Amino acid sequence: YDDRDGHIWMDGKMVPWRDANVHVLTHALHYASAVFEGERAYNGTIFKSREHSERLLRSGQLIEAEIPYTVDQIEAAKAEVLKASGLKDAYVRVLAWRGSGEDMGVASQRNPVRMAVAAWEWGAYYGDAKMQGAKLDISKWKRPSPETIPSEAKAAGLYMICTMSKHAAEAKGCSDALMMDYRGYVAEATGANVFFVKDGKVHTPTPDCFLNGITRQTVIGMLRDRDVEVVERHIMAEELDGFEQCWLTGTAAEVTPVGQIGEHTFEVGALARMIAEDYEKVVRGET
Template sequence: MAGYDDRDGKIWMDGQIVDWRSANVHILTHAIHYASSVFEGERAYGGKIFESRKHTERLHASANYIDFEIPYTVDEIEAAKQEVLTVNGLTDAYVRAVAWRGAGEDMGVASARNPVRLAIAAWEWGAYYGDAKHKGAKLDISKWKRPSPETIPCFAKASGLYMICTMSKHAAEAKGCSDAMMFDYRGYIAEATGANIFFVKDGEVHTPKPDCFLNGITRQTVIGMLEDRQVRVHERHIMPEELEGFEQCWLTGTAAEVTPVGQIGDYNFEVGQMARDISDDYETLVRS
């Protein structure tokens, strides 16, 4: 497959549809140097983006968290996303919207005078974890921890917050794992590098309380699905030593969808019926 900078197709950029290979920015773009960017990852199924408006609203909220305003309304971004799908002839696709501080008068840490830019791309993308939906993903345990809310805008989907996720996933892949689970700054179980995490014990579900990391849209959807099935869900702080007692585990996220986990470090989990049912139900929901 060609690199992401060398493909056929069209990208929406600052209100215009441009050729894929022409969707470029200047080397002195502020976001390249200081990570002043936010983004959304979304999936379209049958031509319809699942929870599209929630993603766009979160994009605006993320920009506000890192102190800039996106110069397009939610409705304008919604229309642009659909235009990208249409012009590229895509129905089942991954959609990436990204907003950033561009090149302008400022090239230090401060960048209030620089324009805010927005681009939207879409492409075909299969299962994020390959065949793990059937076998169960294998996770490493990261040495990096999700930081305190006092140190970062932890509820923004901001590019800079993913630096330790990238390093964690690289380390995991070097060990033959699909991803890494991260603890938070207090030592509680937090999430994977790009997905929320759930556990099952005695027919009930336990998931970390999202008080220092992103409360994912897929996470919220899955909690609603579990409650509809009359499954008790505990959102709470989970200690590492509890891993030994959990029977099942799965990850949730737009890219991950619902992916069962078979192993985290030295701990093994069954790819059980609840994990399979929730994965199947989610697949039905997003295509309904």
């Protein structure tokens, strides 16, 4: 991703793509003191842009890396990047991190918090799986307790678990992994939240130790608008067998039906398909 034309916004300036570099003694590179956002623009407008900027600031506060920009300044930076990219449909990545500076130990207060924004084209996150239903592995790695790490932050440190889970899943020919939490409840996929359907009702895990995704919240609203009952609760691994349909939600993943998790299979049913199609209209402002 580093060798291409274009510009990246870095600390207030647009820099050529290939020059958007940091020093190897960057605090975040050693201790994961970074937070980020993944956003999608449709027809030139970022869906739920302010919500993403607000979450970025909150994530920064949660890991004690206060971001030196306001929501309006972040919005302006994203708009500038999107315009410079010439793209109408794009994935937008905002990253804030503790840079290099006085501190090289674990404490980082004396190092500046820096920010960058980049945009590029990113098609369907799960490729063909979008129509046929993605195949998921069950990860051996668990989402940690909120007493271990601020799990509501979209923080780089939390993604080590996701990367290892996804590597193991891909090695088994799956597109992603479903992770359980530290108590054994169903949590989320490595970059998306999960929903299940049983007897016309939708069930989704309570986000008490993982990201309460912006897409997740959008989809819950869409379902309730359509008078579909949505139950947020703790879901046990043993319950997977009883669900008829399943889908994932996330900015990159959008709404992707799931056909299989471990040994459990699901049909790509009418509700999963309807929500996937409706979501495409909602993000483009067509409904």
